[in-house]
Amino acid sequence: MSTTRELPLDARERLDLCDLLDDLGPDAPTLCEGWTTLDLAAHLVLREHFSKWTEPKLTVEKAKGLPALTARLRAGAPLIPWRIPGLRNLLNGTEYLIHHEDIRRANGLAPRTDRPDLDKIAWATARLTAWGTARKIRPHGLELRTPAGETRHYGPAGGAVLTGAPVELLLYLSGRREAALAELTGDPEAVTALDD
Template sequence: MAPLSRRERADLSDLMDSLGPEAPTLCGTWTTYDLAAHLVLRERSPTAAPGIVLPPLAALADRGMGRLKAEHDYPHLVDLVRSGPPVWSPMRLGEVDRMFNTVEFFVHHEDVRRAQPGWTPRRLEPRDENALWAALRRMGRVLARRSTVGIDLVRTDDEGRVTAKRGEPTLVVEGRAGELVLFAYGRTEVADVVRGGDVRAGEQFDAGRLGL
């Protein structure tokens, strides 16, 4: 079976093809056209891609996405997403692909799925939940670094706990590994999780402080 990163890439590409360029996503005001441009920029533009994760350089990413949309129609951008990184990119290497693309394509696949009417949570295979959990263990503290409350992420489909942010009061969030990933990446309104822990943490929690 192909790695989760590649299956999520293929499934997201199929979904974007079927929905067209104007479908909503959970990425703010972005449409599927914008998301396709973002994904292509991330893999194919070394000079503009840093603007995706570094706020001071965000204008580079915005200009890069605008340029891609001006130069390529939507079907072509989706085809570029589907085909994966160019031959010169380290992301074509299996381990690098798994590290950098597993969560990226899972989250963005759900960004499109869960922005459409009538969506329901997917039930992932255990091996896929494990892959997402491994990523969350690596990234949890980075994703919750700006939180003003402590955050414990507790897996319910298997044993596991990640203290994403130490502190008091502490919010305890329980769910399947994939749902906890979505929560940690700021998709708190659609993540199928249960929140508990200190009542004060729930009152003080700010979802806008999660994510990269």
């Protein structure tokens, strides 16, 4: 791998993702419906370098090929807003974490257990994401639980309970339910509301 532990989380995750893209090639599946690794790499380049992008722009980027796209990603994100201290991990670290898992899980690779820094950013982001999810299932509440005993409540008690490692909770809350190793329990009505 091309990463070092001295790099910020978002930069390490970016480089690790590029290594995986290079290993798998342009036609490997992802959890993003209808997208291959080439589509996902083009999306990441466009996201960082264009304020608005369209399908024609995605097609143009994809035509450059995966090696060109990974080279551009390896070069790093523009300074504003992607590398602003304090925001870089929330904005870009989370994006690269989720898309890295999109590729890993779609290709049968196990969850990473050697990166506690990923759990830290995933827990922070999952807690923010859960606010929106909890609003959607009102009047039911939502509780997040980790194996380490961390909990966070949203709304009334006795609702849906989502349990898993922070990365798994983040994947579940970001729409990757089938791939997330998380358990949903609690009030049947709340569970049904969350699953809809």
